[in-house]
Amino acid sequence: MGMTREEMDTVVNDHFTYEANDDLEGVMSTLAEGASHEIIPGPYGALTDPERIREFYTKLYTELTGEGVTPVRRLYGDDFVVDETIWHGHIHDRGSLLSAGRSGPGDMRLLHVFDLRDGKIVKEQAWWDLGLVHRCLGCTVG
Numbered sequence: 001m002g003m004t005r006e007e008m009d010t011v012v013n014d015h016f017t018y019e020a021n022d023d024l025e026g027v028m029s030t031l032a033e034g035a036s037h038e039i040i041p042g043p044y045g046a047l048t049d050p051e052r053i054r055e056f057y058t059k060l061y062t063e064l065t066g067e068g069v070t071p072v073r074r075l076y077g078d079d080f081v082v083d084e085t086i087w088h089g090h091i092h093d094r095g096s097l098l099s100a101g102r103s104g105p106g107d108m109r110l111l112h113v114f115d116l117r118d119g120k121i122v123k124e125q126a127w128w129d130l131g132l133v134h135r136c137l138g139c140t141v142g
Contacts, residue, residue, distance in 0.1 A: 024058065068088045079115060
C-alpha cells in the first residue's frame with residue numbers, strides 16, 4: 001500500500017526543514033538506503049553513495065544561506081511528490097554548484113520530484129532555475 005498525501009508531506013517537509021537548518025544528519029535520515037539524489041543541472045549526476053550525498057550537502061551549506069521559500073504548488077502521485085517553490089536567500093558562489101562565480105542576494109525557482117516508499121525518499125531530483133539565479137546576481141549569459 002502506498003503512502004497517503006499527509007505521510008508524503010511529512011517526509012518532504014521534514015527533509016526541507018532539515019535542509020533549511022543545515023542539519024546533515026536530519027537530511028540523511030529522510031533518505032532510504034540506496035537513495036538516488038540528483039541536481040539538474042549539476043556537475044555530479046545522480047548520487048547513490050551516501051558519502052557522496054553528504055559531500056554534496058556539505059558543499060551546498062557553504063554556498064547557500066536560505067532566508068525563506070515561497071511555495072508555488074505541490075502535486076501528488078501514488079508514490080511521488082512534485083514540489084515547486086521559490087527559494088530566497090544569499091548565494092555564496094564558489095563556482096562549483098551554481099557556476100555563476102558571483103555572490104549576493106538571490107532567488108531560485110526549484111522543482112523537486114521525490115519518489116517515496118515506506119516513509120523514506122528513494123529518489124530526489126531537483127531542477128534549479130540557474131537563469132533566475134544569474135539574473136539576480138547580475139550575470140550576463142551567453
